[in-house]
Amino acid sequence: xxxxxxxxxxxxxxxxxxxxxxxxxxxxxxxxxxxxxxxxxxxxxxxxxxxxxxxxxxxxxxxx
Amino acid sequence: xxxxxxxxxxxxxxxxxxxxxxxxxxxxxxxxxxxxxxxxxxxxxxxxxxxxxxxxxxxxxxxxxxxxxxxxxxxxxxxxxxxxxxxxxxxxxxxxxxxxxxxxxxxxxxxxxxxxxxxxxxxxxxxxxxx
Numbered sequence: 001x002x003x004x005x006x007x008x009x010x011x012x013x014x015x016x017x018x019x020x021x022x023x024x025x026x027x028x029x030x031x032x033x034x035x036x037x038x039x040x041x042x043x044x045x046x047x048x049x050x051x052x053x054x055x056x057x058x059x060x061x062x063x064x
Numbered sequence: 065x066x067x068x069x070x071x072x073x074x075x076x077x078x079x080x081x082x083x084x085x086x087x088x089x090x091x092x093x094x095x096x097x098x099x100x101x102x103x104x105x106x107x108x109x110x111x112x113x114x115x116x117x118x119x120x121x122x123x124x125x126x127x128x129x130x131x132x133x134x135x136x137x138x139x140x141x142x143x144x145x146x147x148x149x150x151x152x153x154x155x156x157x158x159x160x161x162x163x164x165x166x167x168x169x170x171x172x173x174x175x176x177x178x179x180x181x182x183x184x185x186x187x188x189x190x191x192x193x194x195x
């Protein structure tokens with residue numbers, strides 16, 4: 001989660017929201033959340049699980 | 065935590081948004097999430113003079129409640145936590161406050177360079193649970 005927050009603080013282009021899956025079950029179901037952390041980029045589920053910083057940046061930028 | 069907050073370079077506002085809440089998944093507990101969010105953020109604000117807490121009912125731009133926007137110098141930079149960050153997830157909120165309070169980002173230089181290549185907006189949503 002912190003990598004997403006850090007990216008958003010570092011770039012005016014990036015926003016980052018943590019969403020507590022149990023409190024928002026409808027949205028979680030819509031996005032097929034079964035494992036956490038689930039990373040969603042521009043509304044599209046991309047991957048589940050924590051990854052190192054370089055890989056995180058590579059994946060979010062590849063999603064654009 | 066007091067020491068981390070004492071080292072902040074700039075003020076950080078915790079902007080708490082309250083409003084109608086979705087019925088949580090069974091097992092999420094029967095807590096009053098909004099009231100707990102206010103209690104949590106006010107408690108964090110008491111730990112450092114650079115951290116403040118402001119609460120509003122149904123402010124614009126918040127699709128889910130409760131939520132907290134973490135704002136360096138009171139500016140909305142698009143960092144938000146929807147739902148109550150309890151358990152292990154409290155560390156994510158504290159980490160966000162510490163990062164917001166820094167003048168210089170903590171990402172590696174190569175990561176900052178990669179972000180600088182972005183030529184359009186990017187919205188990251190990260191689903192978490194309080195394990």
